[in-house]
Amino acid sequence: MAQAVRHDAMRARNLSLVLREVRTRGSLTRASLAEVTGLTKTTVSKLVADLLDAGLVVETGAVRAGERGRPGVEVRVSGDRVAALGLELNVDYLAVRVVDLARRVRLRLTQTVDNRLSEPLDVIGDLRRLALSALAQAEGTGLRVVGAGLAVPGPVDVESGEIHNAPNLGWRNVPVGAALDLGVPIRVENEANLAALGELWFGVGRADFLYVSGEIGIGAGLVVNGALFRGARGFAGELGHVVVTPEGPQCRCGARGCLEQYAGQDAFFDAVGDRSPYAHGIDAIVDRLEHGDAATLAACDKAGWALGVALSSAINLVDPHTIVLGGIYAPLFPWIGGVVAETMGARLAQLRAQAPPVEVSQLGSEAAALGAAGQVLETVVADPAALSERLTDRRDPAPR
Amino acid sequence: MAQAVRHDAMRARNLSLVLREVRTRGSLTRASLAEVTGLTKTTVSKLVADLLDAGLVVETGAVRAGERGRPGVEVRVSGDRVAALGLELNVDYLAVRVVDLARRVRLRLTQTVDNRLSEPLDVIGDLRRLALSALAQAEGTGLRVVGAGLAVPGPVDVESGEIHNAPNLGWRNVPVGAALDLGVPIRVENEANLAALGELWFGVGRADFLYVSGEIGIGAGLVVNGALFRGARGFAGELGHVVVTPEGPQCRCGARGCLEQYAGQDAFFDAVGDRSPYAHGIDAIVDRLEHGDAATLAACDKAGWALGVALSSAINLVDPHTIVLGGIYAPLFPWIGGVVAETMGARLAQLRAQAPPVEVSQLGSEAAALGAAGQVLETVVADPAALSERLTDRRDPAPR
DNA sequence: CGAATTAGTCTACGTTGTGGACTAAATATG
DNA sequence: CATATTTAGTCCACAACGTAGACTAATTCG
Numbered sequence: 079m080a081q082a083v084r085h086d087a088m089r090a091r092n093l094s095l096v097l098r099e100v101r102t103r104g105s106l107t108r109a110s111l112a113e114v115t116g117l118t119k120t121t122v123s124k125l126v127a128d129l130l131d132a133g134l135v136v137e138t139g140a141v142r143a144g145e146r147g148r149p150g151v152e153v154r155v156s157g158d159r160v161a162a163l164g165l166e167l168n169v170d171y172l173a174v175r176v177v178d179l180a181r182r183v184r185l186r187l188t189q190t191v192d193n194r195l196s197e198p199l200d201v202i203g204d205l206r207r208l209a210l211s212a213l214a215q216a217e218g219t220g221l222r223v224v225g226a227g228l229a230v231p232g233p234v235d236v237e238s239g240e241i242h243n244a245p246n247l248g249w250r251n252v253p254v255g256a257a258l259d260l261g262v263p264i265r266v267e268n269e270a271n272l273a274a275l276g277e278l279w280f281g282v283g284r285a286d287f288l289y290v291s292g293e294i295g296i297g298a299g300l301v302v303n304g305a306l307f308r309g310a311r312g313f314a315g316e317l318g319h320v321v322v323t324p325e326g327p328q329c330r331c332g333a334r335g336c337l338e339q340y341a342g343q344d345a346f347f348d349a350v351g352d353r354s355p356y357a358h359g360i361d362a363i364v365d366r367l368e369h370g371d372a373a374t375l376a377a378c379d380k381a382g383w384a385l386g387v388a389l390s391s392a393i394n395l396v397d398p399h400t401i402v403l404g405g406i407y408a409p410l411f412p413w414i415g416g417v418v419a420e421t422m423g424a425r426l427a428q429l430r431a432q433a434p435p436v437e438v439s440q441l442g443s444e445a446a447a448l449g450a451a452g453q454v455l456e457t458v459v460a461d462p463a464a465l466s467e468r469l470t471d472r473r474d475p476a477p478r
Numbered sequence: 479m480a481q482a483v484r485h486d487a488m489r490a491r492n493l494s495l496v497l498r499e500v501r502t503r504g505s506l507t508r509a510s511l512a513e514v515t516g517l518t519k520t521t522v523s524k525l526v527a528d529l530l531d532a533g534l535v536v537e538t539g540a541v542r543a544g545e546r547g548r549p550g551v552e553v554r555v556s557g558d559r560v561a562a563l564g565l566e567l568n569v570d571y572l573a574v575r576v577v578d579l580a581r582r583v584r585l586r587l588t589q590t591v592d593n594r595l596s597e598p599l600d601v602i603g604d605l606r607r608l609a610l611s612a613l614a615q616a617e618g619t620g621l622r623v624v625g626a627g628l629a630v631p632g633p634v635d636v637e638s639g640e641i642h643n644a645p646n647l648g649w650r651n652v653p654v655g656a657a658l659d660l661g662v663p664i665r666v667e668n669e670a671n672l673a674a675l676g677e678l679w680f681g682v683g684r685a686d687f688l689y690v691s692g693e694i695g696i697g698a699g700l701v702v703n704g705a706l707f708r709g710a711r712g713f714a715g716e717l718g719h720v721v722v723t724p725e726g727p728q729c730r731c732g733a734r735g736c737l738e739q740y741a742g743q744d745a746f747f748d749a750v751g752d753r754s755p756y757a758h759g760i761d762a763i764v765d766r767l768e769h770g771d772a773a774t775l776a777a778c779d780k781a782g783w784a785l786g787v788a789l790s791s792a793i794n795l796v797d798p799h800t801i802v803l804g805g806i807y808a809p810l811f812p813w814i815g816g817v818v819a820e821t822m823g824a825r826l827a828q829l830r831a832q833a834p835p836v837e838v839s840q841l842g843s844e845a846a847a848l849g850a851a852g853q854v855l856e857t858v859v860a861d862p863a864a865l866s867e868r869l870t871d872r873r874d875p876a877p878r
Numbered sequence: 879c880g881a882a883t884t885a886g887t888c889t890a891c892g893t894t895g896t897g898g899a900c901t902a903a904a905t906a907t908g
Numbered sequence: 909c910a911t912a913t914t915t916a917g918t919c920c921a922c923a924a925c926g927t928a929g930a931c932t933a934a935t936t937c938g
Contacts, residue, residue: 080495082516083488084895085924091483092926098480109885116482121926123886140934147884148934243829286710298795302710309797310686310702316794319829323724324787332828333790387724390733391791394716395698397709428732429643429719484926485893492895509916521895523917540903547915548903881937888931896923906913 107150133159163226164451177451227450246294274299276449288398292405340384349377382414386421404439411438507550533559563626564851577851627850646694674699676849688798692805740784749777782814786821804839
């Protein structure tokens with residue numbers, strides 16, 4: 079529901095607007111901020127003063143562009159005050175990133191483990207150790223970590239921070255957010271969704287695209303107009319269970335012929351003939367492809383075709399501007415990108431002028447953790463005033 | 479991009495908030511408005527005074543609820559001042575509706591014609607005559623028609639009001655908005671999208687659902703959180719070309735095995751064995767079904783199964799709360815609803831707790847025209863201040 | 879070195895919402 | 909039936925915030 083706007087909300091919005099403009103444009107003088115925001119110089123000056131006070135932006139040296147007139151003083155976001163923690167708990171690794179408000183990655187901790195072999199609480203304990211260590215290091219350098227985001231492989235209840243169902247981990251209804259207990263607010267979200275946001279903020283993503291996350295399962299994150307599309311219950315983007323052939327092979331989900339049975343990591347390794355994916359991994363596959371192994375190339379064709387079929391359904395339903403392939407599809411891209419695009423093109427070319435271009439993610443397995451941190455930073459940009467209150471840390475409880 | 483908020487924008491938002499609250503709740507006193515909006519009584523009184531001045535709301539008699547204390551004066555939206563025109567140009571009929579701000583339908587004009595046999599400009603001329611007649615009648619009763627919405631069967635460029643491609647009419651790049659030239663602002667939009675909005679505002683739709691429009695083509699309109707989801711280019715919802723069987727029958731769109739080839743009106747009539755759909759229509763089909771005709775029942779099963787398969791892909795991707803079947807699926811619902819739900823249930827039950835419920839549209843072929851009018855009325859509610867300016871009709875041109 | 883130009887600040891002011899006192903109109907109570 | 913109580917709505921002084929334009933500061937051009 080829409081909310082009433084009072085003076086404080088007006089101010090909060092304008093403050094957010096100025097900070098967002100500074101962040102997206104890198105650095106700006108007050109005068110040019112006034113121009114791009116439509117606010118007056120006076121108002122911009124006041125807002126910038128508040129942001130400087132809060133430590134969210136800093137003045138750089140005076141700008142000298144050889145222009146006439148008094149040179150303006152540029153401000154840019156400060157990366158030294160506020161940061162966020164990005165966590166990923168996936169089937170075969172744990173990842174922690176600390177990212178500052180200027181979107182610089184300050185710390186990377188990664189741990190490779192097979193979490194299918196462990197109890198949920200043990201895995202969460204591992205991640206907690208990693209996260210607390212990162213937190214301590216970040217705070218040691220004077221950064222204030224304002225929150226954490228956690229990516230998990232499966233649908234979650236964002237409100238409660240509970241994993242609804244992560245079939246590839248074998249987890250059901252695990253309250254992972256509460257169990258982590260990091261001492262900072264935490265937001266749990268589906269891995270594919272956060273990887274999409276990671277791609278948006280740290281990678282190749284533009285404002286509108288569909289990110290495809292090829293892990294053990296296949297997920298998708300849809301970004302529309304710079305925002306994540308989550309669906310009514312937050313379960314949107316289950317690309318892995320889109321129909322490829324309605325009477326095809328049995329899927330773990332109970333249905334038949336789902337995309338995951340053609341292009342999921344396990345199905346793909348099966349098709350290749352490699353029975354020990356965890357021993358060899360995707361690098362071994364790439365190696366075979368580079369040597370022109372026929373069975374592996376055929377597996378790519380089959381997976382790429384299925385992905386193209388499922389994506390053409392997705393494009394018809396959801397009309398993304400671009401497709402970005404991530405996860406295992408990134409290293410495989412040279413061998414499947416073409417088939418995917420061809421299959422899509424054949425199915426879509428006539429209805430639309432052309433099928434959306436297929437691009438490859440550059441972030442690798444870092445995407446989701448970065449997106450998780452980015453999402454927290456975004457809340458800071460959305461309401462810098464709320465943060466300043468938190469920074470000054472008045473001990474009075476928030477007046478409802 | 480976010481916009482700067484100044485005092486005028488603050489006021490516009492609060493005005494909109496109050497009007498929206500009055501509209502959704504039917505009628506309210508100023509005191510209860512203050513409570514639900516969070517604004518003070520003073521502010522609400524001022525805003526309501528403005529809305530009364532503009533004629534957008536009216537006071538009803540004093541409320542008497544047997545409560546203690548001074549009785550409040552309820553206000554409700556006035557249906558006698560502002561109205562909108564809803565138009566639909568479809569393959570086999572033209573429809574015009576006049577709907578007032580209180581969502582009462584004031585006028586219905588419908589004309590059955592086969593528009594595939596005519597030139598675009600002739601069809602547009604027919605619709606124009608109908609619309610102008612409705613406009614004149616509405617203005618004759620003192621209503622101010624603030625705009626028109628037009629539903630067309632195919633993707634459109636909303637900016638220019640051009641039909642991009644309406645395969646079932648055989649039209650391409652027809653600037654239908656400009657050609658209608660009604661003298662009021664007009665917004666052109668895909669029929670399925672507007673039917674979904676019609677269902678939202680005038681029918682069974684809640685805040686989140688996927689509306690399925692079964693006409694000659696099959697479209698879908700996705701409503702998320704009370705707003706239409708249009709995709710990056712506005713071409714979202716092409717359910718008719720979602721894959722059912724990747725190597726199935728050839729579709730007009732160039733692909734194979736699209737839903738339309740299984741459950742589109744033409745495919746359905748073919749399956750029934752009725753070679754003259756326009757002579758007999760859907761009523762004849764229903765008649766046969768009521769008499770238990772085996773071939774027709776089998777056709778329903780096949781169409782329902784295909785629809786269920788395509789919808790399970792859609793649900794996996796987009797996670798709607800509910801499915802609403804409209805168009806020809808509404809009269810066929812008793813015979814296909816069950817198959818659709820079963821097919822979906824079998825494919826989805828394990829991944830989600832349960833598949834979304836399948837409901838039936840109550841609006842029939844009126845949905846799109848009502849949605850078209852409703853969309854225009856929504857712009858009035860979103861910014862009542864802009865309308866008041868238009869109502870007072872100052873002759874100075876809008877300042878850039 | 880002065881004119882022109884642009885950045886940023888300062889001050890008076892306009893718009894809008896707030897809070898609480900005040901008035902109005904009903905029911906409950908004795 | 910008179911008075912207390914309760915709720916609705918208005919009034920008024922005030923606070924928060926953005927605006928407009930004068931003013932000061934710092935630079936380049938000629």
